[in-house]
Amino acid sequence: MPSLSTRTEQFTDSVIRRMTRISAKYGAINLSQGFPDFDPPKELLDRLAQVAYEGPHQYALTWGAQNFREALARKQEHFSGLSVDPNKEIVVTCGSTEAMMAAVMSVVNPGEKVIVFSPFYENYGADAILSGAVPIYVPLNPPAFDFDPEVLEDAFRQGVKALILCNPSNPCGKVFTYEEMKLIADLAIKYDTFVITDEVYEHILYKPNKHIYMNTLPGMRERTITCNSLSKTYSITGWRLGYVIAPEEVIDRVKKVHDFLTVGAAAPLMETAVVGLNMPDSYYVDLQNHYQHMKDLFTGGLKDLGFTFTDPQGAYYVMMDISKWKKKEETDVQFCEWMAAEVGVGAVPGSSFFREDVNHLIRFHFAKQDETLQGALDRLANLEAKAAGR
Known part of the structure; x- marks a missing residue:
């Protein structure tokens, strides 16, 4: 063969x-x-039973049902303070796994370098390799899983295109502090680099730790690509509903990659999950x-x-x-x-x-x-x- x-x-x-x-x-x-x-949540299960008979059961718009994207934009603005255009700055994907793959493929060329903190969720290295990128690993040092700023800048000095940041972190449970986030942001700006975030655990935190959205830091809105999903927040890992939030120019490219990777997320599940996105505080x-x-x-x-x-x-x-x-x-x-x-x-x-x-x-x-x-x-x-x- x-x-x-x-x-x-x-x-x-x-x-x-x-x-x-x-x-x-x-x-x-x-x-x-x-x-x-x-x-x-019971609210999702009750709505799922209704949608089973009411629909929709056919393809949704490729980058996500309109009402789902609008609900997602409202939730994102509520928690991050940043307004998001549901028509220009969001793509709904088949889980955060596809979101990350589509993001990396949209901004990284074959042979370009991507920083990955180690330990890392196992898909990140694979995403870099599948897109033809070269991963550069920067250690998070146990037991605190902090990083050496000089080691991180050494990685940036190698001419990287993007940094992948999982916050809160899988597998070590680290929540990056404001000071750490600001340091990463300053280096991304200095070396003209994208930051691709995985924020699926944004609502699973233990006091006094707080989640900081990378795209809210000065100068980072235009270079942050946020990947996330509903899986952990609403205990629906099997529904495979994820999304990418990024500036319009990036999202235009992500839309094309997503279209040919999976066509679109499941229409009845998006319709159901709007209930979750509208949950109260x-x-x-x-x-x-x-x-x-x-x-x-x-x-x-x-x-x-x-x-x-x-x-x-x-x-x-x-x-x-x-x-x-x-x-x-x-x-x-x-x-x-x-x-x-x-x-x-x-x-x-x-x-x-x-x-x-x-x-x-x-x-x-x-x-x-x-x-x-x-x-x-x-x-x-x-x-x-x-x-x-x-």
Whole structure:
């Protein structure tokens, strides 16, 4: 047969999604892939039942249904303070995964460089490679996951086209401070660089941390490309509703890329999700309180067990040190497979998030019901004994 693409030959499957399959294989409690096991808001479910009979069921406008984009623009202005033109500055995509891919493809040429903070959500490196870009990794240093400003500027000095910023961060739960955001913004302006943000966890924060929108910083409106989705905010990860917000010139290009990637997002789900975008402020307060409760339950349990882990500032992930249980010759991937099979809890090996040689961390997520989290903690209580008997 003819040779296959050299661009994709270095890829593996997604380790995150692989761990979901492994969890299912062994009947493990799946704390690997970050999706809730509780329902979306009742308002969305009730509206979904209506839309099932009322429609629409055919193609929506390629860059998103009009009422959905208008509701999205209102919500964005409410939380960020910036007005957004729903007709010129928004494209609705099939999840934030497509939003990020379309954004990168729209502004980065083959051979150009893109800065990615490490640890990173595994798709970012793949997005850069698929678009022909060259990723430059800048470390976030645990346990605080801060960065060295000089190392970051060294990366900018290499002539980069864009920086990808996940805030709050998956997988480490870091929320970037105003000072850090301003430093990144000043470098982006100095070196004439785009900042492509992933803000899917914007409403999942733990006090006193606050989410800062990059496009609100001085000089950044015209060079920020915001990628986001409804998946985490409304517990609808399977609906695949994402979006890109950017200046009109950028959005014109994103529209074309999106059109040929997926044509458009699901019309009945956009119609339904307008209800979510119109939720009152009390919904977001309740959402944060709910996640604070889940975080306290899970991290409190890990602390009681004597485990070493990071305390997230935002998002819903915990990174735990497995050095004391992992065999010297064993990879973190092998450890996670063993833990799913023998302990009954699924996690993601940290090496899938780091460019650096990291083999001693795993990632849990805690977007689960109380009984699910307590069940996982009960099983993790056996980790030390199980590891000792290997």
